[in-house]
Amino acid sequence: xxxxxxxxxxxxxxxxxxxxxxxxxxxxxxxxxxxxxxxxxxxxxxxxxxxxxxxxxxxxxxxxxxxxxxxxxxxxxxxxxxxxxxxxxxxxxxxxxxxxxxxxxxxxxxxxxxxxxxxxxxxxxxxxxxxxxxxxxxxxxxxxxxxxxxxxxxxxxxxx
Amino acid sequence: xxxxxxxxxxxxxxxxxxxxxxxxxxxxxxxxxxxxxxxxxxxxxxxxxxxxxxxxxxxxxxxxxxxxxxxxxxxxxxxxxxxxxxxxxxxxxxxxxxxxxxxxxxxxxxxxxxxxxxxxxxxxxxxxxxxxxxxxxxxxxxxxxxxxxxxxxxxxxxxxxxxxxxxxxxxxxxxxxxxxxxxxxxxxxxxxxxxxxxxxxxxxxxxxxxxxxxxxxxxxxxxxxxxxxxxxxxxxxxxxxxxxxxxxxxxxxxxxxxxxxxxxxxxxxxxxxxxxxxxxxxxxxxxxxxxxxxxxx
Numbered sequence: 001x002x003x004x005x006x007x008x009x010x011x012x013x014x015x016x017x018x019x020x021x022x023x024x025x026x027x028x029x030x031x032x033x034x035x036x037x038x039x040x041x042x043x044x045x046x047x048x049x050x051x052x053x054x055x056x057x058x059x060x061x062x063x064x065x066x067x068x069x070x071x072x073x074x075x076x077x078x079x080x081x082x083x084x085x086x087x088x089x090x091x092x093x094x095x096x097x098x099x100x101x102x103x104x105x106x107x108x109x110x111x112x113x114x115x116x117x118x119x120x121x122x123x124x125x126x127x128x129x130x131x132x133x134x135x136x137x138x139x140x141x142x143x144x145x146x147x148x149x150x151x152x153x154x155x156x157x158x159x160x
Numbered sequence: 161x162x163x164x165x166x167x168x169x170x171x172x173x174x175x176x177x178x179x180x181x182x183x184x185x186x187x188x189x190x191x192x193x194x195x196x197x198x199x200x201x202x203x204x205x206x207x208x209x210x211x212x213x214x215x216x217x218x219x220x221x222x223x224x225x226x227x228x229x230x231x232x233x234x235x236x237x238x239x240x241x242x243x244x245x246x247x248x249x250x251x252x253x254x255x256x257x258x259x260x261x262x263x264x265x266x267x268x269x270x271x272x273x274x275x276x277x278x279x280x281x282x283x284x285x286x287x288x289x290x291x292x293x294x295x296x297x298x299x300x301x302x303x304x305x306x307x308x309x310x311x312x313x314x315x316x317x318x319x320x321x322x323x324x325x326x327x328x329x330x331x332x333x334x335x336x337x338x339x340x341x342x343x344x345x346x347x348x349x350x351x352x353x354x355x356x357x358x359x360x361x362x363x364x365x366x367x368x369x370x371x372x373x374x375x376x377x378x379x380x381x382x383x384x385x386x387x388x389x390x391x392x393x394x395x396x397x398x399x400x401x402x403x404x405x406x407x408x409x410x411x412x413x414x415x416x417x418x419x420x421x422x423x424x425x426x427x428x429x430x431x432x433x434x435x436x437x438x439x440x441x442x443x444x445x446x447x448x449x450x451x452x453x454x455x456x457x
Binding site: 023025044055068131132134 | 161162163164165166167168170191194195198199201202203211213215240263264265266267269270350351352
């Protein structure tokens with residue numbers, strides 16, 4: 001049972017198969033095995049939220065999940081957000097518009113947290129937005145511009 | 161910051177998992193939600209020889225309203241579901257109210273009820289809720305099963321009554337008596353941080369409106385979830401007023417809990433917080449008990 005395990009995961013709609021050690025974290029699997037470096041690794045103990053991805057549509061910490069646990073599941077990463085190379089996702093557009101990022105390290109995790117949040121709460125209050133991103137640390141913005149970006153995105157998504 | 165090597169098994173049935181535990185329980189760790197275990201692995205504070213991933217075992221993730229009016233929650237039920245499942249809201253509004261205080265949504269999407277109960281972190285919310293609710297743990301091993309009351313389940317710091325070959329498979333919450341109110345309060349520096357203090361409260365009134373029974377269980381207040389039974393006894397038989405609430409809360413905070421000071425808060429401050437939170441929770445629970453007509457109302 002030790003040694004390598006075969007993992008077959010759908011990532012952004014594409015099936016990827018690799019042989020991995022069971023101790024490989026999903027975050028490292030995405031970055032090093034698949035080259036999807038949009039998922040960032042901050043603290044590796046579930047505090048910072050930078051590595052947040054979607055597991056079957058729900059936001060989770062990819063540093064607290066083993067790659068072998070994702071076998072047969074669907075993963076969504078920030079690379080899958082934009083509909084095509086020329087166009088950003090409305091959330092990404094709003095983050096650019098409202099200066100919702102500075103260094104950008106936390107941004108992918110925040111976007112992946114917010115996609116399902118806005119589907120569930122299309123018209124969130126400021127309080128609800130701050131609660132939703134409470135598990136994502138940003139050391140640059142002071143969060144105010146992130147909150148502005150989310151309100152902008154929510155409006156854009158409602159009108160779309 | 162990467163886990164040490166381990167053997168990984170992902171049983172497809174409970175029997176298979178219990179076999180592995182029977183044979184290698186001392187070297188094995190059960191992987192459920194992984195929200196506490198994987199950080200321990202990443203920090204190399206834990207290095208089990210075998211990881212038994214129970215996530216692929218069917219039948220452990222059910223929420224069931226029992227015939228006696230209680231609720232049975234499977235060990236693999238995600239914490240997120242406690243805040244969303246109408247059956248939980250009906251049968252254990254205390255658990256439903258508490259769930260959003262557990263870490264962050266991303267953590268609750270993975271973290272399990274059984275994992276939190278068995279991990280026995282004294283700062284965790286669910287063990288306190290289980291104790292306040294008078295929960296019973298359903299524990300299985302290869303050749304048997306047993307039931308353990310929450311009171312007897314928590315032995316000392318991060319230590320439960322579970323033997324290495326055993327697995328917690330379900331927690332049973334008894335029905336709430338009529339005219340029972342509930343409340344959960346905690347204080348953390350930021351939402352989702354470990355609470356500096358917290359309390360789960362259930363208050364039952366008699367037909368005349370006096371307190372029949374009050375249960376207060378504190379988290380982050382000692383090595384295990386700390387029930388303040390003397391404070392509860394002070395309220396029993398009394399009218400619930402500002403002064404009886406204040407007396408019970410003060411007694412619990414001064415005499416019954418055992419918080420230790422750390423870099424975030426001194427012992428004195430934690431006792432102060434515990435008293436304030438207990439007063440607020442008792443007030444809210446009593447109000448709900450008066451407004452409702454029984455469990456889940």
